[in-house]
Amino acid sequence: MKKEFSMERKRYTLCILVEDIPGVLSQVARLFSRKGYNIESIVSGETDRPGITRISIELLGDELMIDQIAAQCRKLLPVKAVKILDEESCIRREIALIKVRAADRAARDEIIQLVNIFRAKVIDVGKESLTIWVFGSQSKNTALIGMLEDFGILEIAKTGTIAIERGRSTIYDNNKLREEYDYGKNVL
Amino acid sequence: MKIRATQAIMECLLEQGVDTVFGYPGGTILNIYDELYRYQDRIHHVLTAHEQGAAHAADGYARSTGKVGVCFATSGPGATNLTTGIATAHLDSSPVVFITCNVGENLLGKDAFQEVDSTGIAMPITKATFLVRDAATIPDVMRQAFAVAATGRPGPVLIDFLKNVTAPSQMIDYDFVPWRENRRLESLRSLNASHQLKNPEPNRQDIEKLLEMIGQAKKPFLICGGGVVRGRAHREFGEFAEKLDAPVAITVMGGGGFPGGHSLTTGMIGMHGSRASNVACDECDLLIAVGCRFSDRVALDPATFASQAKIVQIDIDRAEIDKNVLTDHHIIGSARKVLALLNEKMPQYHHDVWKQYILPMRAPSVAAESEVLTPQQILDVIQRQAPKDTMVATDVGQNQMWAIKYLHFNYPGQLLTSGGFGTMGFGLGAAIGAQMGNPDKRVIHITGDGCFRMNCHELCTVEHYHLPIISVVFNNGTLGMVRQWQNLIYDKRFSATTLDRGPDFVKLAEAYGLKGYRVRTRVEMEAALDKALADGCGAVIDCVLDIDEMVRPMVAAGSPITDFLLKEGTT
Numbered sequence: 001m002k003k004e005f006s007m008e009r010k011r012y013t014l015c016i017l018v019e020d021i022p023g024v025l026s027q028v029a030r031l032f033s034r035k036g037y038n039i040e041s042i043v044s045g046e047t048d049r050p051g052i053t054r055i056s057i058e059l060l061g062d063e064l065m066i067d068q069i070a071a072q073c074r075k076l077l078p079v080k081a082v083k084i085l086d087e088e089s090c091i092r093r094e095i096a097l098i099k100v101r102a103a104d105r106a107a108r109d110e111i112i113q114l115v116n117i118f119r120a121k122v123i124d125v126g127k128e129s130l131t132i133w134v135f136g137s138q139s140k141n142t143a144l145i146g147m148l149e150d151f152g153i154l155e156i157a158k159t160g161t162i163a164i165e166r167g168r169s170t171i172y173d174n175n176k177l178r179e180e181y182d183y184g185k186n187v188l
Numbered sequence: 189m190k191i192r193a194t195q196a197i198m199e200c201l202l203e204q205g206v207d208t209v210f211g212y213p214g215g216t217i218l219n220i221y222d223e224l225y226r227y228q229d230r231i232h233h234v235l236t237a238h239e240q241g242a243a244h245a246a247d248g249y250a251r252s253t254g255k256v257g258v259c260f261a262t263s264g265p266g267a268t269n270l271t272t273g274i275a276t277a278h279l280d281s282s283p284v285v286f287i288t289c290n291v292g293e294n295l296l297g298k299d300a301f302q303e304v305d306s307t308g309i310a311m312p313i314t315k316a317t318f319l320v321r322d323a324a325t326i327p328d329v330m331r332q333a334f335a336v337a338a339t340g341r342p343g344p345v346l347i348d349f350l351k352n353v354t355a356p357s358q359m360i361d362y363d364f365v366p367w368r369e370n371r372r373l374e375s376l377r378s379l380n381a382s383h384q385l386k387n388p389e390p391n392r393q394d395i396e397k398l399l400e401m402i403g404q405a406k407k408p409f410l411i412c413g414g415g416v417v418r419g420r421a422h423r424e425f426g427e428f429a430e431k432l433d434a435p436v437a438i439t440v441m442g443g444g445g446f447p448g449g450h451s452l453t454t455g456m457i458g459m460h461g462s463r464a465s466n467v468a469c470d471e472c473d474l475l476i477a478v479g480c481r482f483s484d485r486v487a488l489d490p491a492t493f494a495s496q497a498k499i500v501q502i503d504i505d506r507a508e509i510d511k512n513v514l515t516d517h518h519i520i521g522s523a524r525k526v527l528a529l530l531n532e533k534m535p536q537y538h539h540d541v542w543k544q545y546i547l548p549m550r551a552p553s554v555a556a557e558s559e560v561l562t563p564q565q566i567l568d569v570i571q572r573q574a575p576k577d578t579m580v581a582t583d584v585g586q587n588q589m590w591a592i593k594y595l596h597f598n599y600p601g602q603l604l605t606s607g608g609f610g611t612m613g614f615g616l617g618a619a620i621g622a623q624m625g626n627p628d629k630r631v632i633h634i635t636g637d638g639c640f641r642m643n644c645h646e647l648c649t650v651e652h653y654h655l656p657i658i659s660v661v662f663n664n665g666t667l668g669m670v671r672q673w674q675n676l677i678y679d680k681r682f683s684a685t686t687l688d689r690g691p692d693f694v695k696l697a698e699a700y701g702l703k704g705y706r707v708r709t710r711v712e713m714e715a716a717l718d719k720a721l722a723d724g725c726g727a728v729i730d731c732v733l734d735i736d737e738m739v740r741p742m743v744a745a746g747s748p749i750t751d752f753l754l755k756e757g758t759t
Contacts (some may be wrong), residue, residue: 002499002514022319027311034312064510077336077383078314096755 005064011040012066013085013092013163017047019078028079030100031072037061041094041160042121052080054171058092060162085172089132092163096141097123098132101152111151120145129154153178189696193323193358194223194746197287197349198297200330201231204367206258208249210234210242214262215291215302219354234653236617237645239266240346242642244286244617245624247344250277250599252579252622254420256337257284262425263291264302267348268309272611274344277314279608280441281418283342285333286310292352293321300589310677315343321350323358329636334367335376339385339507342418344452373522376591387504395529398500401474402534405498407542408434409472411457411486414441414607415503415523417600422446424527425478432476433537435546439463439480440592442602448596451542454550457747458486460589464549469494470647479503479523482512483608484745490514492748502526538583549571551595551756563587563662565710567594567729570632570660573717579604579622580632583615583639586668589739591634613642617660620646622653630656630721636662644693647700650726657718657727661693664733672738676753686735697728706730 009146018024025044032039040058047054053108059066070082085092102108115122120134132148134141138161165171190197197220201209209231213221224233233456236242239261257277261270267288278285286547291300307317316336318329329347336496337345352358370376379385402408406710407694410432422445425561426686430438436446439458446453454464463471469475475497478488482501491511498516501509502523514702519526555564567590570578581604582588588605588676604622606614619633640661662668669725674682697704703723705716713731720727742754 001514003510005510007512023311024306026308031313069509069510071511075315075505075507077379088257 005067007062009060009062010086011058011060013090014057014059014070014073015163016057016073016079017081017171018053019080020051020053020146023159023176024078025055027076028057028073031076032059032069032095033121034056035056035069035072037065037069043162044162044163048091056160056162065094081171083165088103090163090165092137092161093135094138094141095135095159096145096172098134098145098148098155099154100126100130100132101154102130105127107151111148114144116149119143132143135156153182189362190359191362192223192356193326193360194219194356194362196326196362197330197354198223198231199259199362199364203331203365204256204334204371204464205226206231208232208234208255209589210236210245210249210256211623212236212239212242212262212266213260214266215352216263216291217354219351219356220287220289220349222356233260234620236649238619238643240613241617241620241643241646241649242271243270243284243286244276244611244614245621245649246286247273247277247282248581248604248618248621249620250282250284250626251604251618253625254332254601255625257282259284259286260503261286261288262302264304266302267304267306271309271313273312273617274346275341276606276609276611276614277344278315280606281342281414282344283337284344286314286344286346287349288346288350289318289349291350291353293350293398294352295369296350305658307346310346312358317346317348319348319350320353323353323360325566326353328359328587330372330597331365331367331370331373331376331377335370335379335385336475340387349592351689354733363387369381371579374567387525388520390519390526394517394519395526395533396421396475398519399533401438401498401500401517402537405474406539407474408432408469408474408539409497410434411446411475411476411480412436412438412442413480414439414445416442416445417479417542419479419504419523420600421478421523421527422600424524424531426450427531428527428534428646431531431534433539433543435464435468435543437461437468438651440588440605440607441551442480443592443605444597444600445479446606447598450599452547452548456589456593459488459745460593460741461654461743461749462550462593463629463741463752464546466743467549468546470496470750472497474498474500475731476500476502479504479525481508484512486744487513489748492596519559533579543585554751555594559709561707561709561713561733563590563733563737564594566660566662566713567591569710569713569717571595571598573714574632574721574748575630577602578632579629580621581615581619581633582757583607583635584612584685585636585639585670586611586664586672586737586739587639587662589635589669593739612639615639616643616646618651619659620649620655620658623657624653632657633657633659635659635661636668637665637693638667640693641687644696647697647702647726647728651701655726658717659728661728661730661732661735663693664737665737666735668737669739671735672742675736675738676742677744693730695727704730706732708732721730
């Protein structure tokens with residue numbers, strides 16, 4: 001039987017562990033552009049292991065496409081492990097810094113109330129503006145930004161999405177999914 | 189032991205058993221060439237006319253010998269001239285280590301003279317690139333590069349040394365470690381941990397499942413792909429095919445993986461595949477593809493490809509599974525290992541009814557008589573008169589398709605052709621590399637007038653090194669394959685394909701100090717090839733052909749595999 005691939009376009013996060021060497025981020029990113037896939041967001045940061053960086057790439061696609069790109073990623077020399085995470089299997093978070101217009105006291109109060117409801121924080125106060133820090137799922141952050149639009153948003157800085165698997169299993173567990181790892185995951 | 193950095197580069201080449209390298213010197217790579225001068229008794233450097241020629245030669249050397257090819261070039265234009273050669277090796281999985289130098293650390297990123305981001309350019313067309321900024325890492329990088337190039341699915345690797353790293357004053361620690369023991373070194377062990385530098389062990393259950401599928405099949409069909417050739421699995425494949433007793437199609441890259449004259453061969457499959465191959469593919473109930481990635485030239489229309497069959501893919505590269513065609517079953521492993529395991533357990537099958545349906549569809553292999561010379565006649569003459577183990581390097585286009593269609597290849601490395609990248613000008617470079625690596629064999633270069641013009645300056649390399657390469661030019665005065673498409677699909681609007689221009693290839697050959705022949709009939713071809721073979725020196729045979737010769741049969745790109753746009757035969 002041919003493997004059934006879901007054709008539904010979903011939001012996936014690809015977590016890639018790479019060696020921290022010059023050019024590695026561009027090498028990974030280029031693979032996506034070469035294959036014609038759009039990256040929704042990309043985040044790169046240190047891990048608990050020295051010399052190993054975790055790149056989290058968020059993209060919209062169907063299952064076959066994600067499988068393909070993961071397989072291609074695994075072939076890159078600096079790549080140590082690749083994990084495909086979909087909405088059900090992981091927790092996703094992002095941070096946004098939002099500078100919003102707060103011309104008078106009333107506006108300021110109203111914004112602070114909103115910020116409290118969303119469990120965000122005011123991290124800078126000026127006479128005409130507030131800067132807000134919000135941490136959460138993409139939908140929560142988008143909702144807050146939507147509410148703040150009424151006051152006039154001056155500037156937004158967002159990180160991309162980072163994701164981690166629910167439960168005990170980690171990206172270091174190589175033998176969990178047969179399809180993914182059994183076959184010598186990175187045979188060059 | 190402390191030695192010069194450049195000396196370590198040479199020693200690392202010797203570790204790997206390298207005795208021949210190809211290349212072209214220049215400003216930034218002078219230090220390495222200076223060291224080569226000292227090592228000339230152990231490492232033979234072949235100087236080509238152009239870096240692209242050197243790249244193809246190293247590639248041809250690798251394909252024909254099964255060893256890793258090595259090619260040098262300088263920074264900037266030297267490195268960019270390599271790129272077509274690197275991409276050619278990449279798409280055909282040929283193991284070549286390309287070594288370039290770049291400007292010194294103090295000039296890096298300052299747009300210095302002949303500076304270019306070589307590793308950045310090569311990144312998408314190599315298995316790995318290394319930028320060496322610290323001389324102490326040279327032994328590790330060299331060993332890793334060779335291991336990566338040769339392991340698993342082979343491919344090209346690029347090492348870019350900064351000029352200051354190669355300075356004569358750079359002294360580094362080095363100990364000779366023969367390549368077999370290389371793998372135990374720490375630098376390779378760490379690579380091994382994440383990437384498995386040894387070939388994967390095929391999964392036993394997967395093997396059992398395939399055996400079961402074979403047991404149920406009534407109309408099995410085999411495809412011999414490039415993996416059989418690269419993996420040197422021709423013996424195992426032959427045994428498997430005979431036990432399975434099924435028709436065998438050969439892809440362009442698979443030429444040499446299964447004997448061309450074998451009673452089970454149905455010839456090429458795909459766009460210019462034979463009717464027997466394409467019909468078998470369409471009607472079989474089990475398709476087993478070994479080392480084949482179902483490129484768009486084989487699986488023209490993935491949706492209708494082998495639609496009645498269970499498709500099984502045997503490949504060393506996990507990333508190829510389900511990439512172009514969705515499969516029902518796959519086995520990851522080298523063709524050799526997987527086929528050996530299958531052969532162990534497989535009984536002898538007999539599929540006479542199916543064979544008797546497919547095999548008679550094969551076209552007669554004798555060239556029809558005619559007053560004017562035909563492509564099939566030329567190849568017929570080569571097949572009869574050249575030694576049986578003659579290596580053939582082709583260029584790209586009609587000459588390539590005819591050569592693969594009409595010549596019989598019997599061992600891996602006998603056919604050298606740019607199947608994936610379709611590089612015009614590949615043939616002569618590859619022929620030079622093949623002849624250097626196989627001095628006891630004859631090498632024939634099959635080319636067209638368009639392709640030949642792209643790289644004919646390498647005739648000076650043929651002459652200088654006294655290589656007995658015979659270039660057979662299929663001269664139809666046009667870019668034949670493009671004209672064929674214009675003829676069939678573009679309503680005969682021959683835009684920029686007519687090559688009614690010089691040079692006179694006979695005079696050109698003579699200008700390079702080689703023999704030149706012009707032939708217009710089969711008899712003349714026989715005489716010219718006889719003479720060229722007997723002479724033992726490089727020669728060019730200019731074969732005058734009709735401008736409207738076509739490659740038959742033909743299926744248009746993207747069409748179902750049996751929708752022939754052109755049928756087999758001559759009309």
